[in-house]
Amino acid sequence: MNSDPYIRAAGIAKSYGKNKVLADADLNLEEGGIYGIVGENGSGKTTMMKILAGCMFPDKGSVFCSGKKGFCPQEPWVFRNLTIRENIQFFSRAYGMKLTSEGRYGNAHIDHIATTFRMPEYSGVVCKKMSGGTLQKLNLVLALLHDPDIILLDEPYSAFDWETYLNFWEYALELRMKGRIIVIVSHLLYDQDKIDAKWKIDKGKLVCD
């Protein structure tokens, strides 16, 4: 793990046509913890998350980070014509991980998170034939494959069953203990007691709640 992971966003602005979603938004996370970003539908949470992850460019402002990032988008960005195993192989290669023939997925860490999130294997079944909950689990597992230092989760548990939801929070607390930075976006945060700090997007700005 990187010794001092951080993520800093300064003066972020983003508009879709005339619709100004983010305006001079700042976020500075330098310590391990669980952080929440909340806001109403369409307030810019997902846009902010995509900018933090690096898959969207802001109109203004900059983001700097140190440490390995893992991004779990709101919609499952998984290959629908591939199986769970093939998706894991593809992303493991992307992260530069070597898989062996041992265990379920050839890597002890992957096996651990797959078990934690109760992800079924469905050998030989392509993802497009799986339930929304299973795709959501795979979506999250793909973000955590490489044991990242900064974990960006955009509504990661909306389709989870209750037990997986509880396991998710248990795992998030485990990561916090290890000093990881976890940013969770949600329009509803039930488990506010587990959050170290929370920001609300209000008129395009991130306001500490």
Next chain:
Amino acid sequence: MRLNFLYTAIRLTLIDLVRNRFLLFLLFFVPGFFYLIAWLTNPDSPTAFRLASVEEEPVISVSQQDLGLVFIGLAASGLIASFLALNLMQRNTNENKRLILAGFKTQELIAAKFIITVCLISLVAIFIGLMGIILMDPGHFPGMTLGYILCGFVYGSYGMLVGSVLKRELEGILFIVLLANIDVGWLQNPIYYADAQNQLVIEYLPAFFPSQVAIASAFTDYSISMATLGSLAYGLLFMLLSFLLFWINMRISKHTG
């Protein structure tokens, strides 16, 4: 370029592509159907036309049925290649971006798509060529099949370009069918071309060079080298443009500081 990354991208992108059953259906159904229609409808009487890609512009006389079969082979090759390529570029945009965020290089994904496209197009064209010789006896089978491969390459590259520009499948299909239908299915037919009012327009369309390669090889002994080079140049231009657009669409911010 990391070879193990490229290998994984080729393997899994290919698996993802061939699990699309509609594409496999297209692959086997379209050539057979097209050939059957051409064979049933074209008369066996001879027709004469001027071969435009050859400097001397010789007038040659061939069976209308054989000419129709060569043309329908070109149309099948172009259409299938463009659909395959469109599918390859339009699907999984977000997933590809996620792979790049995770560590793949854009050029590795581009190289995988290029290799898959060229290999599939060649296989499809050879398959179409082999189906063709059941119904006719071309003068030079390898040259005629090369024409099919080049038509697939040019239209496959066009499909990639359309797929890089348009996000939705319906619009992409419309653009492909529109051009392929007018170009390879109509204007490049030498019977139409010989009497066309503005031949220059037809010569600048994508299927001109590949169709000249196929026709010259099927019915004459004339050289096809210039038409082959023209086809490659056309296809490469489309392909480079499509990869440039793909690269722009896949840009990510590394955020390291």
